[in-house]
Amino acid sequence: MxxxxxxxxxxxxxxxxxxxxxxxxxxxxxxxxxxxxxxxxxxxxxxxxxxxxxxxxxxxMDHYTVAPVQFTEKQANALITAQHIVNQSKDVSFVTDFNEALIKIKSVFKSSVQEKSELLNGKIHIFNWEYEEFSSDALSEIQLAITNFNLVEINYQKADDPNITFRKIEPYAFYSTNNKWILIAWCHLRNDYRAFRIDRIQHFKILHDTFENRGFKLQDYFQSDPYDDK
CATH class of the missing domain: 1.10.10.10 (Winged helix-like DNA-binding domain superfamily/Winged helix DNA-binding domain)
Incomplete structure (x- = not known):
């Protein structure tokens, strides 16, 4: 180079x-x-x-701008493919925000790259054999809570449990498995870290109150034997 x-x-x-x-x-x-x-x-x-x-x-420095970045055809194709994967997500807010962001990104594609990316778009299909009626609309807001250290109140229903519990949590990280988003948070009710399926959050409220970072590390969490509330 x-x-x-x-x-x-x-x-x-x-x-x-x-x-x-x-x-x-x-x-x-x-x-x-x-x-x-x-x-x-x-x-x-x-x-x-x-x-x-x-x-x-x-x-x-903040607010410094450069000329629009030019994407190669392979990079554009990767974004188009990623869009199909993202659209499999059960979280409406995440899908909406990604697709709106991609529209802005595609606006800087060269016309030849844009034409080919549109061609590829019609030649991709992703099958999802595991269908569930559960969906969510909380991921985008919870992402903001994670990066701004805002406390979150949720009403949560565990799998195979008709009861709904109220929790105040400190959101730290999330991951996806089988098209389900899992939130890892410090639960004030359990006084420990817990994993929550975002599509099982019945109601949530992002609070103005913030919390002190407990030094959570995702890698350490996976290496331990975490409890969960999924």
């Missing part, structure tokens, strides 16, 4: 991620950390407002 190509790629990464370390960049491009230092200096000399956060990495 030429230095110019690497500089453009680094700039794109900086726009898509809040913080990047020199070590991360050197591994990604298989160059020395000293080379990354020189690349960052080149971007600064070109007027790109790269901010160095001591001990954490590089970032861009």
């Amino acid at each position: 030429s230095q110019l190509s690497r500089l453009i790629s680094i700039l794109t990464l900086l726009k898509s991620k809040r913080l990047l370390t020199a070590s991360e960049l050197s591994k990604k491009y298989d160059v020395s950390i000293r080379t990354i230092y020189r690349d960052i200096r080149k971007l600064e000399e070109a007027g790109v407002p790269v901010t160095t956060i001591e001990g954490r990495g590089y970032s861009l």
Whole structure:
């Protein structure tokens, strides 16, 4: 990869991620950390407002914009395929937000790439053999609660249980299995981490109150033997 190509790629990464370390960049491009230092200096000399956060990495000043990114045909095809996978989700809010975002992304496709992506769109079908009537409309809001550390109140119904319980939770992470979204949260009722199927949340309310991060790590959670309320 030429230095110019690497500089453009680094700039794109900086726009898509809040913080990047020199070590991360050197591994990604298989160059020395000293080379990354020189690349960052080149971007600064070109007027790109790269901010160095001591001990954490590089970032861009807020509101800095660059020319629209050009997608390759393979990248466009990957997005079209991802749309079909996302549309299998049982959460209405997630599907809606993704499709609206994709419309904006497709607006910067070159006409030739857009034409071919539309052709591919009609040639993909994903079968879902596991059908359930359950659906949800909470994922997008809960994602915001996770990133802003907002407490959430939910009414929850466990599988094979007619009773609905009220919970106040601290949402930390979520994962998907068999087209079902699972929320991992600290449950104040159980005083422990619990896993909740989002499509079994009967009602939810995002509170203005925030919580202190308990240092939750998804990898550690999976390595343990977690309890769940699914």
